[in-house]
Amino acid sequence: MTKSKSDLRIVAQNKKAYHDFFIEETFEAGIVLAGTEVKSVRMGKVSIKESFIRIKNGEVFILNMHINPYEKGNIFNKDPLRTRKLLLHKREISKLLGAVTQKGYTIVPLKVYFKGSLVKVLIGIARGKKLYDKREEIAKKDQRRQAEKEFKVKNLY
Numbered sequence: 001m002t003k004s005k006s007d008l009r010i011v012a013q014n015k016k017a018y019h020d021f022f023i024e025e026t027f028e029a030g031i032v033l034a035g036t037e038v039k040s041v042r043m044g045k046v047s048i049k050e051s052f053i054r055i056k057n058g059e060v061f062i063l064n065m066h067i068n069p070y071e072k073g074n075i076f077n078k079d080p081l082r083t084r085k086l087l088l089h090k091r092e093i094s095k096l097l098g099a100v101t102q103k104g105y106t107i108v109p110l111k112v113y114f115k116g117s118l119v120k121v122l123i124g125i126a127r128g129k130k131l132y133d134k135r136e137e138i139a140k141k142d143q144r145r146q147a148e149k150e151f152k153v154k155n156l157y
Contacts, residue, residue: 011119012046012112019134021108021126027096029060029121030087031112036070041119043070046112053086053107053123055097060086062109062121086121099125 017023033041040046045068054061061083088096099105104127111122129137 007114007116009114010111011041011044011114012048014048014051014108014110016049017108017110017124017126019129019137021106021124021128022133023108023110023124023126024099024105026110026122026124027088027092028115029092029123031062031119031121032085032087033067033119037067038119040067040070041112042114048109048112048121051109053109055093055100055107058090058093060088060093060096060107062086065109065112086123096123096125104128 047066048062051062051065054063063083064081065084066081096107100107106126106128108124108126109121110124113120113122
């Protein structure tokens with residue numbers, strides 16, 4: 001069985017980002033990792049819950065992304081919370097920079113996944129939600145669940 005480039009295997013997901021922000025646009029970025037970090041990511045030992053993205057000197061970095069040290073990595077293991085560089089095209093970086101300079105916009109990591117044998121990070125330009133937006137979203141979910149429940153009960157009899 002051969003694997004195509006389009007095979008995606010999600011390793012980590014930031015569900016809280018979808019709750020706290022409106023995601024305007026997404027970008028796929030490569031990430032610079034050491035060998036033992038890639039092995040640890042393959043095992044699924046990565047967390048992006050508290051991570052965030054900064055742009056410094058025209059380069060994009062992800063901070064606070066936690067990758068557990070690889071058990072058999074000994075001296076080759078890196079700091080679990082070190083700053084890692086993201087790989088994007090210049091026009092994508094300039095687009096991100098333009099969005100971040102606007103008031104209320106930020107860049108958040110959404111997913112870490114394998115695309116073929118490469119580790120990728122899905123990042124999004126996000127606008128913060130207000131408390132009433134969150135409440136509105138929760139009410140919509142409750143209505144949808146209630147409707148599905150009623151539909152299920154109606155079709156059973």
